[in-house]
Amino acid sequence: MKLEVNGQVREVDAPDEMPLLWALRDLCGTTGVKFGCGMAQCGACTVHLDGKAVRSCVLPVAAAAGRKITTIEGLSPDGSHPVQVAWAEIDVVQCGYCQSGQIMSAAALLAEVPDPSDEEIDRAMAGNICRCGTYQRVREAIRRASSMRRAQR
Amino acid sequence: MTLTRRELLVSGAGLLIAFHVPRKGRAAQMDKTPSVDPNAFVRVAPDESVTVLLAHSEMGQGIWTTLAMLIAEELDCDWPKIRVEHAPAAPAYAHPAYGLQMTGGSTTTWSEFDRYRTVGAMAREMLVRAAAGRWKVRPRSLHTANGFVVRGTARLSYGQLAEAAQRLSPPASVQLKPKKDWKLIGKPMRRLDTPEKITGKAQFGIDVQLPGMRTALIARAPVFGGKVTSFDASKAKAVPGVQQVVQVPSGVAVVATNFWSAKLGRDALQIDWDLGPGAGLDSGRLLASYREQAKRPGMVAVAKGDVDTAMASAAKHLEAEYDVPYLAHATMEPLNCTVRLEGGRCEIWTGTQFHGVDQMAAAQIAGVQLQNVVIHTPFLGGGFGRRATLDSHFVVEGVHVAKAAGVPVKVVWTREDDIRGGHYRPMYVHRIEAGVDDKGLPKAWRHTIVGQSILTGTPFEKLVVKDGVDASSVEGAVDSPYLEQVPARKITLHSPVNPVPPQWWRSVGHSHTAFAMESMIDELAWAAGRDPLEFRGALLAQKPRHRRALEAAASSAGWGTPPPEGRARGLAVHDSFGTIVAEVAEVSVDAAKRIRVHKVSCAVDCGQAVNPLGIEAQVQGAVAFGLSAALLGALTLKLGRVEQSNFHDYRVLRIPDMPQVTVQILESDAKMGGIGEPATAPIAPAVANAVYALTRQRLRSLPLRLT
Numbered sequence: 001m002k003l004e005v006n007g008q009v010r011e012v013d014a015p016d017e018m019p020l021l022w023a024l025r026d027l028c029g030t031t032g033v034k035f036g037c038g039m040a041q042c043g044a045c046t047v048h049l050d051g052k053a054v055r056s057c058v059l060p061v062a063a064a065a066g067r068k069i070t071t072i073e074g075l076s077p078d079g080s081h082p083v084q085v086a087w088a089e090i091d092v093v094q095c096g097y098c099q100s101g102q103i104m105s106a107a108a109l110l111a112e113v114p115d116p117s118d119e120e121i122d123r124a125m126a127g128n129i130c131r132c133g134t135y136q137r138v139r140e141a142i143r144r145a146s147s148m149r150r151a152q153r
Numbered sequence: 154m155t156l157t158r159r160e161l162l163v164s165g166a167g168l169l170i171a172f173h174v175p176r177k178g179r180a181a182q183m184d185k186t187p188s189v190d191p192n193a194f195v196r197v198a199p200d201e202s203v204t205v206l207l208a209h210s211e212m213g214q215g216i217w218t219t220l221a222m223l224i225a226e227e228l229d230c231d232w233p234k235i236r237v238e239h240a241p242a243a244p245a246y247a248h249p250a251y252g253l254q255m256t257g258g259s260t261t262t263w264s265e266f267d268r269y270r271t272v273g274a275m276a277r278e279m280l281v282r283a284a285a286g287r288w289k290v291r292p293r294s295l296h297t298a299n300g301f302v303v304r305g306t307a308r309l310s311y312g313q314l315a316e317a318a319q320r321l322s323p324p325a326s327v328q329l330k331p332k333k334d335w336k337l338i339g340k341p342m343r344r345l346d347t348p349e350k351i352t353g354k355a356q357f358g359i360d361v362q363l364p365g366m367r368t369a370l371i372a373r374a375p376v377f378g379g380k381v382t383s384f385d386a387s388k389a390k391a392v393p394g395v396q397q398v399v400q401v402p403s404g405v406a407v408v409a410t411n412f413w414s415a416k417l418g419r420d421a422l423q424i425d426w427d428l429g430p431g432a433g434l435d436s437g438r439l440l441a442s443y444r445e446q447a448k449r450p451g452m453v454a455v456a457k458g459d460v461d462t463a464m465a466s467a468a469k470h471l472e473a474e475y476d477v478p479y480l481a482h483a484t485m486e487p488l489n490c491t492v493r494l495e496g497g498r499c500e501i502w503t504g505t506q507f508h509g510v511d512q513m514a515a516a517q518i519a520g521v522q523l524q525n526v527v528i529h530t531p532f533l534g535g536g537f538g539r540r541a542t543l544d545s546h547f548v549v550e551g552v553h554v555a556k557a558a559g560v561p562v563k564v565v566w567t568r569e570d571d572i573r574g575g576h577y578r579p580m581y582v583h584r585i586e587a588g589v590d591d592k593g594l595p596k597a598w599r600h601t602i603v604g605q606s607i608l609t610g611t612p613f614e615k616l617v618v619k620d621g622v623d624a625s626s627v628e629g630a631v632d633s634p635y636l637e638q639v640p641a642r643k644i645t646l647h648s649p650v651n652p653v654p655p656q657w658w659r660s661v662g663h664s665h666t667a668f669a670m671e672s673m674i675d676e677l678a679w680a681a682g683r684d685p686l687e688f689r690g691a692l693l694a695q696k697p698r699h700r701r702a703l704e705a706a707a708s709s710a711g712w713g714t715p716p717p718e719g720r721a722r723g724l725a726v727h728d729s730f731g732t733i734v735a736e737v738a739e740v741s742v743d744a745a746k747r748i749r750v751h752k753v754s755c756a757v758d759c760g761q762a763v764n765p766l767g768i769e770a771q772v773q774g775a776v777a778f779g780l781s782a783a784l785l786g787a788l789t790l791k792l793g794r795v796e797q798s799n800f801h802d803y804r805v806l807r808i809p810d811m812p813q814v815t816v817q818i819l820e821s822d823a824k825m826g827g828i829g830e831p832a833t834a835p836i837a838p839a840v841a842n843a844v845y846a847l848t849r850q851r852l853r854s855l856p857l858r859l860t
Contacts, residue, residue: 015393018413026368026411031360032353034534035412036485037568041800044485072353079352087351091343091766094774095213096350097357097485097534122809129800131485131535132213133777135811137770 001065005030006074016062020054021045023061024071032072032100036129043128046101046108047071053108055127072100075107082152083107086145094132102128106142115146189268191275191323193245195224201300201312203228204236208246208265209256210506211239212536213774214829215767216261217346220269222764226337227273227330230311231300237345239530242508253509257541257657259730259827262763266825267329274327276318283317284309332761341766346532356531358504359565361491366561367396369554370415370570372422373404376431376793377575377652381405381424388421398422399557403546406554412565431652432793439651439790440476440580443603447474447584451601451647452621455631458641463597467588471680475585475669477855478787480578482658483805486534487571490551493561498525502563503548504533506541514545518552537778538657542576543611572803573795577788578658579605583630583669593681594691595635598642602627604665605655606648622646625657629666629729629834634696635674635689653790659778663729663834668855671725671838676851685724685842686712698758698823699726702735705756705817710737720751723842725835731826732759736776738812738839742847746859748784750812750840755832760825762818768828769816775832776814781805783837784856 036044040055048070109124284302285292349355386398394414407418491502499519581604588597606623678688726735785804797803
């Protein structure tokens with residue numbers, strides 16, 4: 001089947017029910033997408049499907065065929081997405097493993113709600129676990145990214 | 154266990170020294186001037202890059218940046234040109250205090266403070282001498298600035314001097330900068346690993362891809378200690394992508410072209426297990442048996458004065474029993490290990506905290522010389538102690554599978570494998586009886602601790618376990634500053650044995666001793682009708698650092714002023730890994746009796762602070778890690794099976810439950826302590842004490858649950 005990953009169309013040989021996560025990691029080489037739980041509990045595998053955040057570990061690859069898939073590698077060409085810039089400024093990451101998913105969830109939130117309240121941030125990010133406990137800086141970086149986007153408009 | 158005792162003594166006799174008595178160990182170890190080859194730790198290249206090699210693993214704690222700061226401080230190089238790499242497993246990278254290459258015990262920064270600065274100073278000296286040779290002047294007439302050697306208006310870049318400098322022999326001794334001249338140490342510095350971690354480029358062990366590599370999942374026994382009796386792999390082999398099914402000591406491995414095929418193949422395996430005695434294990438019954446044991450004295454860890462007499466003459470007695478459950482580390486990156494056996498070499502790619510031990514273990518299984526075990530260390534997706542395994546089990550298993558399969562293999566654990574895989578923070582029970590005087594101050598203290606020993610039965614036993622007492626089981630209690638003024642005290646330990654593999658978990662013994670000690674002290678304060686802060690101050694009269702931390706945290710939390718409606722505050726202070734942390738938690742309870750933690754005010758005395766921005770992150774993170782245990786985490790066993798399996802039933806803190814954590818770093822001339830772990834332990838008692846202040850319900854079991 002054909003998958004459009006970060007603007008490139010790829011032919012992958014995968015059974016329909018293989019989770020998109022493993023097609024991306026093992027067949028397309030986009031390993032920025034992370035495996036954390038396999039049951040949509042931790043958010044490490046978050047990617048955008050037609051711009052919306054989805055948990056790729058429970059999405060059959062067949063359901064993603066013909067749609068635009070964006071992984072952390074395709075969020076911006078050079079790490080310049082406002083969420084990434086804010087993440088760097090606020091020094092959010094620790095081990096970094098969950099951060100692809102955190103950033104993809106945050107970017108999807110801001111695309112939909114440009115100026116989220118604290119409650120909206122918590123609700124949108126509740127599905128992304130970070131065992132290092134970077135949550136406080138995640139909140140701060142989302143607020144920073146939001147104000148950067150406002151300034152750009 | 155794959156290490157022999159002799160190997161251990163040869164390679165790592167110092168392992169324990171600083172683990173549980175850090176300050177004494179450090180004094181002995183760190184007064185020596187390090188003898189190091191700077192070329193093993195830093196490379197200056199003609200392209201002006203400066204590459205720092207890390208002797209320890211970056212697992213989130215920030216040493217990728219901190220150790221680079223130490224070198225850059227002395228090298229006087231251009232900070233943006235710094236690159237960082239993990240060092241290979243080699244004797245040059247042995248832990249300065251432990252003698253074995255490893256990452257743990259919150260030791261990296263203090264143990265490397267002298268070595269990495271010395272390396273930077275040596276490299277700088279060599280660059281200056283190279284420039285002096287080029288200019289034919291005396292080195293003393295030159296100075297350095299931001300990556301250049303300068304002579305009047307002339308200057309040569311470090312890159313231009315790199316090759317000439319490398320041919321020089323390292324100076325025998327160097328002078329380190331005095332503190333007043335520091336430009337980086339003590340300044341908040343952003344992380345150097347951020348660019349790759351926010352773009353998906355950072356490589357973790359699970360991301361490793363090699364030509365011809367296969368992915369394997371292992372079916373392990375459903376109860377601890379179980380063994381394969383027989384298995385039928387025919388259905389597994391019929392799964393497209395499955396290439397081999399091989400038996401290894403820990404179970405049956407399904408080797409496939411990708412993870413998903415390996416997973417489906419493993420699901421299709423039919424295995425008969427010999428479950429062994431572990432099949433009878435029940436954590437509820439185990440807890441009851443621990444409580445029974447706690448009523449009798451165990452092996453003596455501390456005994457001072459005549460406790461029976463002091464207890465008999467006390468004005469009042471208080472008794473309490475505290476318990477904590479088994480906990481998994483649940484690192485976000487599930488365990489994995491990639492192994493390639495080729496040409497007499499064993500190459501390993503894995504996120505490990507225990508290079509020295511893993512290398513020896515792998516050499517034995519692979520049947521190669523130690524130096525032919527090459528360990529490549531990608532970033533670690535969390536560690537918390539899980540990747541420092543005393544038996545190297547996930548590395549050993551990887552080598553077994555690669556050997557049996559005859560191809561390079563990446564063994565990947567699922568989340569279920571991880572949650573059910575043992576190597577837990579063990580369950581513990583503390584029973585404390587205190588006799589107090591007419592002011593409510595303790596005069597007699599009888600304390601029994603029950604829980605599995607982490608180190609008994611390992612090659613480290615003889616170094617760590619003295620007179621039947623594993624130091625890691627009682628740390629934080631035997632050396633509690635509160636007990637120093639208690640004239641009669643006795644702490645004893647039972648170390649029951651069962652098939653659940655125990656392991657160190659961020660803050661190790663402190664994760665339960667701080668809860669017991671700080672809860673009991675709080676109970677005494679309330680029983681005496683005294684303010685918990687004032688009462689602690691009285692007990693800590695001889696401990697100015699503890700008092701200062703407590704007062705700083707309390708003042709920032711607004712202690713003594715009324716909290717917002719429906720909220721209360723609780724506090725705790727604990728000394729671990731050479732660092733004192735005081736925390737004040739502000740909590741409320743909602744209609745469903747759920748405990749909500751709104752704010753945590755922390756004050757930290759870790760001696761010299763190297764990177765305040767990193768320290769703040771570690772303290773916030775440790776509070777979050779500790780809150781998972783305080784409010785949510787528990788593993789239970791029935792019929793030998795772990796009842797939880799993934800994040801839906803082994804719950805951890807999520808962002809809506811993250812409090813606002815403020816961190817004050819106290820100026821301190823004390824010896825440098827650690828920072829990765831010390832803020833973990835005080836949060837559970839701080840929250841429990843706040844819940845008591847709010848509800849007058851004393852919660853003595855973790856996770857805290859109101860009834």
